[in-house]
Amino acid sequence: MLMRLNSIHPINKVLIFGTLFTRIAVFMTIPFLSIYLYKVKGIGLEMIGYILGTSALVSIFGGIIGGGLSDRYGREKIIILSILCWSLVFIGIGLADHLFLFFCLSGLNGLCQSFFEPTARALLSDLTKQEDKLFVFNLRYTAINVGAAIGPLIGLWLGSSNNTFAFYLTSSIYIIYGIVLLVVFHKYKINEKTVELTKRIQLKEAVHTVKNDKVLLFSVIGFIFGFIGFSQFGSTMPQFFENAPHLTNGVKIYSYLIILNAITVLMIQYPITRIGKWISPLFSIMIGILFISIGLFGIGLFKTALFLVFSMIIFTIGEVMMFTMTDLFVDQISKPSLKGTYFGVMALSILGGALGPAIGGVLLGHYGFAASEIVFGILAAINAIAFPILIYVNYLNKKRGRRTDSTL
Structure with missing residues (x-):
């Protein structure tokens, strides 16, 4: 393990460690943002859903643009600019008073x-040998989940739902991260290839592929609904736990559930990925969808902490079964010459992450916090x-003779 860590490129080490600290910072602020907007700023529940959904909606198309810009102008420039801009965003949240802002x-x-x-993922790939990529990406994924476990505790301690200090602290962490990256980018020069014309046609190919490949099209639609359910974890749930009449210390319970989610992901990630030995990625994703639905319903149904913990574990198992198998599934349904296009088109499923908070906010506003079973x-x-x-996707796969069996 130590030898493999030493073999990681210095820039990648900074990216991974930076991911750990910035994720701690994000998770001590963003999960509490909806509560802050409701309690401190007095913004309505439905409007909070729309505000949170805006972030996901913009990110759907931003990834395609950002990836293209990084190919054209260099990964370092895009990374530094996005980090510095990110720091300004958190300062802005702390200072803002108007809904438009x-x-x-x-x-x-x-x-x-x-x-x-x-x-960042592209740069990690650029600077990593093929045989070490899985190891490096797993380190980054682990850093994300460790940050998700530690961040809410700090956020709860700082009172992130009631004051702006955590937002300013998060901004400072991003500024430090950007400065460190500037130093390592200067020390370790990267030779980046310019974008060829054929790579700039990806969007046209994506549109053509969506129109002609029903497997891909219905997969995207299915994943949109899956993201609608999963997005409730960071949007509707914190509002519910803060205001549910049958819960005392709801914010604290929610914070512990976030930590439980992150710890459970770390514990079950490897065992669940091994499920690929026996079942197909698509079947794993389908079971994950059902687990997420069961977990969501349990959150609204149960009133005691023990059963809420049980519901969150079920929800998290579904999350891992869904997301750890997604890339493998996309790889299997994609045409060899268009793998990048397929992965890019599947990113459109993040639309569910934009719709989910809005739908959750509307339901809370209409039915209220007491009717949690209905919501x-x-x-x-x-x-x-x-x-x-996704059952229909499986039918289309079999009909067209596409391979989506287990490969792990």
Whole structure:
């Protein structure tokens, strides 16, 4: 293990460690943002859903643009600019008082994330040998989940739902991260290839592929519904736990559930990925969809902490079964010459992450916090719509003779 760590490129080490600290910073602020907007700024529940959804909506298309810009102008420039812009976003959230500003800042948050994430992953890939890529990407994924476990505790301690200090602290962490990256980028020069014309045709190829490949099209639609369900974790749930009349210390319970989610992901990630030995990625994703729906309904149904913990574990198992198998599934349904296009088109499923918070906010506003069974029951049903759609995808795969068997 130590030898493999030493073999990682210095820039990649900074990216991974930076991911750890910035994720800690993000998770001590963003999960509490909806509560902050409701309690401190007095913004309505439905409007909060729209604000949070703006970030996801912008990120859908920002990733395609950001990835293209990084190919054309260099990964270092896009990474540094997105990090510095991100730091300004968190300062802005702390200073903003007007609804319009929160919409703008939420959009900028999604834009910065969509520029940074694919560019950072591309740079990790650029600087890593083929045989070490899985190891490096797993380190980054682990850093994300460790940050998700530690961040909410710090956010709870700092009172992120009631004051702006955590937002300024997060901004400072991003500024430090950007400065460190500037230093290592200067020390370790990267030779980047210019973008060829054929690579700039990807969007046209993507449109053509979506129109002609029903497997890909219905997969995207199914994943949109899956993302609608999963997005409730960071949008509707914190509002519910803060205001549910049957819960005392709801924010603290939610914070612990976030930590439980991250720890559970770390514990079950490897065992669940081994499921690929026996079942297909698509079947794993379908089971994951059902688990997420069951977990959502349990969150709304149960009133005691023990059963809420059980529901979150079920939700998390579904999350891991869904997301750890997605890349393998896309790889299997893609045409060899268009793998990049297929992965790019599948990113459109993030639309569910934009719709989810808005739908959750509307339901909370209409039914209220006391009718949690109805609110989360409807959300669970919407998420479960993905299941029959993916059954149809499986039918199309078999009909066309596409290979989506287990390969791990």
